[in-house]
Amino acid sequence: DSGVTQTPKHLITATGQRVTLRCSPRSGDLSVYWYQQSLDQGLQFLIQYYNGEERAKGNILERFSAQQFPDLHSELNLSSLELGDSALYFCASSGRDSRETQYFGPGTRLLVL
Amino acid sequence: GQSLEQPSEVTAVEGAIVQINCTYQTSGFYGLSWYQQHDGGAPTFLSYNALDGLEETGRFSSFLSRSDSYGYLLLQELQMKDSASYFCAVRANQAGTALIFGKGTTLSVSS
Numbered sequence: 001d002s003g004v005t006q007t008p009k010h011l012i013t014a015t016g017q018r019v020t021l022r023c024s025p026r027s028g029d030l031s032v033y034w035y036q037q038s039l040d041q042g043l044q045f046l047i048q049y050y051n052g053e054e055r056a057k058g059n060i061l062e063r064f065s066a067q068q069f070p071d072l073h074s075e076l077n078l079s080s081l082e083l084g085d086s087a088l089y090f091c092a093s094s095g096r097d098s099r100e101t102q103y104f105g106p107g108t109r110l111l112v113l
Numbered sequence: 114g115q116s117l118e119q120p121s122e123v124t125a126v127e128g129a130i131v132q133i134n135c136t137y138q139t140s141g142f143y144g145l146s147w148y149q150q151h152d153g154g155a156p157t158f159l160s161y162n163a164l165d166g167l168e169e170t171g172r173f174s175s176f177l178s179r180s181d182s183y184g185y186l187l188l189q190e191l192q193m194k195d196s197a198s199y200f201c202a203v204r205a206n207q208a209g210t211a212l213i214f215g216k217g218t219t220l221s222v223s224s
Contacts, residue, residue: 002155033211043156043214045205056211090155099210100144100163104155 004105012111018079021108025093032074038087081112115139117215124221133186133218135201143204145184151197196222
């Protein structure tokens with residue numbers, strides 16, 4: 001158990017819809033990262049937050065947005081969903097003991113029909 | 114930008130030694146990490162090399178050569194439970210500590 005929690009575990013929705021994925025980092029970690037994993041694109045970095053502020057952006061689509069709240073939990077919002085957004089979305093956190101070690105949550109498996 | 118190359122598949126038998134190579138191209142280098150992911154599971158951290166040389170952690174070792182932009186993960190005394198995907202990764206940029214991952218190497222260990 002990494003100490004990172006993600007909800008929900010599975011999500012099935014339709015094209016055009018909007019969903020919110022939630023992540024709680026390990027206690028004491030200030031950095032939260034979101035990654036998308038699909039069969040064709042591999043594990044792709046989306047966005048990083050540090051102590052409530054956006055720190056780095058990766059290949060995040062404009063239809064996607066994220067935020068980190070004062071209690072350090074983070075949410076990833078995906079809107080106008082397309083079939084190609086079906087993937088495993090991981091949240092990771094770091095910082096309490098080593099900024100180079102990322103601890104991944106169990107992921108949210110999103111299926112867009 | 115950053116790119117990483119690693120073999121897509123490696124097969125080995127129990128008790129053997131296997132080496133998974135990774136070559137990278139980065140605009141700035143802040144270390145090479147390795148992660149393990151079992152099918153459907155979360156990636157888990159294995160090792161991090163910032164300086165040249167070999168880092169050993171139990172049955173797993175990781176090597177880095179910054180001049181060659183190359184690293185490898187060495188797995189010894191292979192066990193069936195080592196069957197998984199292995200990813201090398203580099204930092205995305207200087208500002209953050211987010212990672213850019215290679216496509217992953219699927220290791221299959223047979224008895």
